Amino acid sequence: MDKPPTSEITWNHRDFRRTFRKQRKFQATSGEKYSSLNRAGERNSMSDTHINHDLSILTDDVACAKQLNARNVKILSTGGERGRGVFAARDFLPGEIVVIGLIDRMETVRTTNSFQLDWNVHALFHKPAVIVNHCCDPNLAIVPNRFGAYDFVAIQRISSGAEVTWNYATSEFECIGVSVCLCSSRNCRGSAGGFSTLPRDHPLLVSGFYAPYLKKTQGTFQERDRVA
Structure with missing residues (x-):
């Protein structure tokens, strides 16, 4: 059987790391706030947390995080079968x-809308995260956040009005x-398939953009191949 085609995901790793570090460098130790300045250098307060209006800085304030989501994205009809x-x-x-x-509730088993956080640990996320559609060539990747969930980070330039997607198999x-x-x-694999079906040279795997639990002993490629 032919190996599934490698994704066409392309991004400048240097630019990605530089921008992501700009956001993460504002992270303090557990229990402290994230803070930043806006483009004009003026401070803007939201729930006692300073928000950078150029970068979506994560805060440990859930209400503020929801406001950032509302500012960053909109839930709309795709105009097709995907709803x-x-x-x-x-x-x-x-x-x-x-x-x-942001976690809405924990699930006892895997569901069609749940996110896997660890082996046998599944959760339902609040909107808009739970609505983000799958794509075999996504423009988002997941990274763990301090809420115990995942953030969805741009891995390429995204224009206003474009649909944002991620690869469920990660x-x-x-x-x-x-x-x-x-x-x-163009490189659609026919189904999301799951991590167990991704080729080893998939860009998201090579770059490390997949759930941390999959990087544990059970998540090594040797174990993955044995389980699969």
Whole structure:
């Protein structure tokens, strides 16, 4: 059987790391706030936390995180079989946090809408994260956040009005949410498939953009190949 085509995801790793570090360098130790200055150098307060209006700085204030999500994206109809989707409300650079994931509730088993956080640990996220559609060539990648969920970070330039997507296989060892993929990307694999089906040279795996639990002993490629 031919190896699944390698994704066409392209981004400048240097630009991504530089932008992402700009956001993360404001992170303090546990319990402290994130803070930054806006482009004009003026401070803007939201729930006693200073927000950078160029970068979506994550805060440990859930209410503020929800406001940032509302400012960054909109939930709209895709106009097709995929139903609703999440669309950028402004332009984003590689490395910017587009959606902050927040846990709604824990699930006892994997569901079509749950996110896998660890082996046998699943959770449902609040909107808009739970609405973000799968794509085999996504413009977002997941990174763990301090809320115990995932943030969705731009891995390429995203224009205002564009749909934002991520690859479900980067968090789900086995994915039941997308049995038939409708992303229509040139390298569409036909279904999300799950981490166990991704080729080893997939750009998201090479770059380390997949759930941390998959990097543990059970998540090594040797174990993955044995389980698969």
